[in-house]
Structure formats: structure tokens, C-alpha cells
Amino acid sequence: MNRNLELKLLDELVELKEGKQPYLDEAWVKPTTGKYFDEDHFEAERKHVFRRQPVIALHASELGEAGAYRTLEMAGRPLLIVRGEDGAVRAFYNVCRHRGAQLVGGGQGCSKRFSCPYHAWTWNNQGDLVGVPHEKTGFPDLRREEFGLTQVACAEYAGFIWVCQHGSAPRGLNIAEHLGPIATELKLLGAEGMRIFASDSWEFNANWKLIIEGGLEAYHFRVAHRDTIAPLFLDNLSSYQCFGNHIRSVLPRSHLGELSGKSRQDWDIRAYTNLLYTLFPSTQFLVQEDHIAWIQVEPLAAGKTRLRLSTLAPAADQVPARENYWRSNHNLTVRTLGEDFAIGEGIQKGFCSGANSHLNYGRFEGALARFNEAVSNHLPA
Numbered sequence: 001m002n003r004n005l006e007l008k009l010l011d012e013l014v015e016l017k018e019g020k021q022p023y024l025d026e027a028w029v030k031p032t033t034g035k036y037f038d039e040d041h042f043e044a045e046r047k048h049v050f051r052r053q054p055v056i057a058l059h060a061s062e063l064g065e066a067g068a069y070r071t072l073e074m075a076g077r078p079l080l081i082v083r084g085e086d087g088a089v090r091a092f093y094n095v096c097r098h099r100g101a102q103l104v105g106g107g108q109g110c111s112k113r114f115s116c117p118y119h120a121w122t123w124n125n126q127g128d129l130v131g132v133p134h135e136k137t138g139f140p141d142l143r144r145e146e147f148g149l150t151q152v153a154c155a156e157y158a159g160f161i162w163v164c165q166h167g168s169a170p171r172g173l174n175i176a177e178h179l180g181p182i183a184t185e186l187k188l189l190g191a192e193g194m195r196i197f198a199s200d201s202w203e204f205n206a207n208w209k210l211i212i213e214g215g216l217e218a219y220h221f222r223v224a225h226r227d228t229i230a231p232l233f234l235d236n237l238s239s240y241q242c243f244g245n246h247i248r249s250v251l252p253r254s255h256l257g258e259l260s261g262k263s264r265q266d267w268d269i270r271a272y273t274n275l276l277y278t279l280f281p282s283t284q285f286l287v288q289e290d291h292i293a294w295i296q297v298e299p300l301a302a303g304k305t306r307l308r309l310s311t312l313a314p315a316a317d318q319v320p321a322r323e324n325y326w327r328s329n330h331n332l333t334v335r336t337l338g339e340d341f342a343i344g345e346g347i348q349k350g351f352c353s354g355a356n357s358h359l360n361y362g363r364f365e366g367a368l369a370r371f372n373e374a375v376s377n378h379l380p381a
């Protein structure tokens, strides 16, 4: 982040804190509740958002060497992501081109070849068909070049592997363009030089947007997180800025007040705030002083979401004494998210009661409205 911007963001929050004011939108918003539980609405989101937008699949270190592969499901479709012998990462549908069996089971591994468990058609890790049992008799004149694995657009950018199921240009995915003005800031986070210290994933019974929204306001910290992170942050103070569909929020830590007594050259945004990048549609990076909590949500149904939390620590910093520090940070995020899940599942149940036809986003919850507008803008009218 450039220095002028860093000081401007800190100035804004110091001024609000001193004036005992929250960061306010013009007006409060009353969205309808249907978008959280209606299955048709969910299917529209999956089709028009999750199958069209670039979405982060993996951290680059998860496919560290040639031949490394992972299978996963994104937007309801089975994918196989592989690092080829040429070092490039490719994504394919994990679907055999003979009669459609799931080509690779077992989650992850390292392989030069993928052989279908049904009749053993075989592909190399660049997706080329290299073996067909009884080919000459069963499939005379088969042109192998027409039966490569079906490719999905994929790119490696800022330390992550991104996939986009839309479009026909597997190699032409431009993530810098997708991120727009926030691309440079993300590059500067240095995730390329980080490792996944720990990663956990859960399925919970609530709409995916509820989890993203949980990070977009600090109004609930003092109440819902009183036993975990509340003492670390100021009550109900966070600012935000939109970059197209993406949002950068700044969450001031409880010692922000010290800045007024410090020389401006010692003002450091990562020491006095947490930055939260919400990358449309389903990624959040909570950037802390020396590490990043990466939250990735995968919508499974209107009322069901898979969430993966990974703590990214500097790859070079593997001093044994630091392991306890990363572990306690990871565990604190797990406990905090657990508090959010319990509330999210309660909210989801409440939708079905019909008690509320609308929700209320207060003037200090403006980032929720912006995020939901970005989703709506991608859906047919």
C-alpha cells in the first residue's frame, strides 16, 4: 500500500475515534430476506456469479511441484487442478472423456498420468489423451487430440491459483484485470512467499453471504466476540472502500489511540489495524501484522456453505518457537469463526420462520449493502 494512502486511512480512523464517531453511510438499508434462503435465488447466484467470476481454488504452495494435483468441487462441479511438467498450472473438469466417470479420486497427490478407474483411458498431467485400451478395434480413427481433458480457465496470481468456469479461453484468465485497482495491493501482501501453516474446513447450515457479511462490520465484535477478539478492537469502528466489486475494510485495533502521541513516520497500518480484503465473490483475507487469515467460502445450497480457513505464515519464518505463536493465532480465528457460525445458523433458521421479511443494515454496516449490491448486479433483473 502506498504511504500516502496508509496515512490517509489511519488519519480517518484516528479522527473518528477522537470524535467518538463510527464510519457512517448516508442511510440505513432494509434488504429483503429471500436472497438468503430461496433456492432459485441461490441457483441464480451459482450460475451468474460463481460459474462466471474468477474464484480462488488453492494457494500456489498446495501445488508446489510438477505433477502435484488436487481435486475439488467448485460451484457444484468436479475439478482437477494440476501442475504440469512444464511448471504451468491447469484446471480440468475431473470427468473422463470416454463415458464420464470421475477421473481422479482421493483429493491430492503427485502423478504424471491419470488413468480412469472405469476402462483406463489415460491422460498425462497436461491433459493430453495418451492411452486407450483396445483403441484400434473399439474406436477406429479416434483422433486423440480431440479428446484432451476439458479445460477450465486457470491462472496463478499473487500467490494463489484462480479458476473461472466461464469462457472458452483456458489460458487467458486475467486476474489483474479482475482485481482492478486493488491488484497491486494484493501483490504487495506477499502471499507468494508464504506457506499454509494450518487449514481447517467446515460445512455449516447457513447462506454463504452471512459468513462474508460477518467480517464486514465491527458492530457485533463487542457483543458476539466478547470472549475472543472483542478486546483487540475498538467498538463499532471500521472504514471501507470499494474497488469495483471488491472491498477493502480497515478494522482499527484497540491501541489505535497511541498513534496521536507518535511521530507520523512510525504510523504503521498493519501494526494498528487489521486490513480485510473481501474479493468478490467468496474470498476474504484478514491481514494481520505478520500473517494472513484466508477465508474461502463455497456455497453448497441456499442454506449450506463450506468454509475453509487457512493461516498463511511467512515461508521463511519456520523458527520452532514461532509455531506456538501461529498456532494460537489460528486457534483464535477458529474460535471466533465458531461464534459467527452459531449465530449464522440461528439466523438461517429464523429466515424460515417468516418473522422478518426484511433485515436492517445500519449506517455503520454500509459494507454489507455494497457487497450485496455487487452480488445483485450480477443476477438477471
Ligand code: FES
Residues within 6 Å of the ligand: 096, 097, 098, 099, 100, 101, 116, 117, 118, 119, 120, 121
Ligand atoms: S468412463 Fe473412463 S475410461 Fe470409460
Ligand SMILES: [Fe+2]
Residues within 6 Å of the ligand: 214, 215, 220, 224, 225, 336, 340
Ligand atoms: Fe464475527
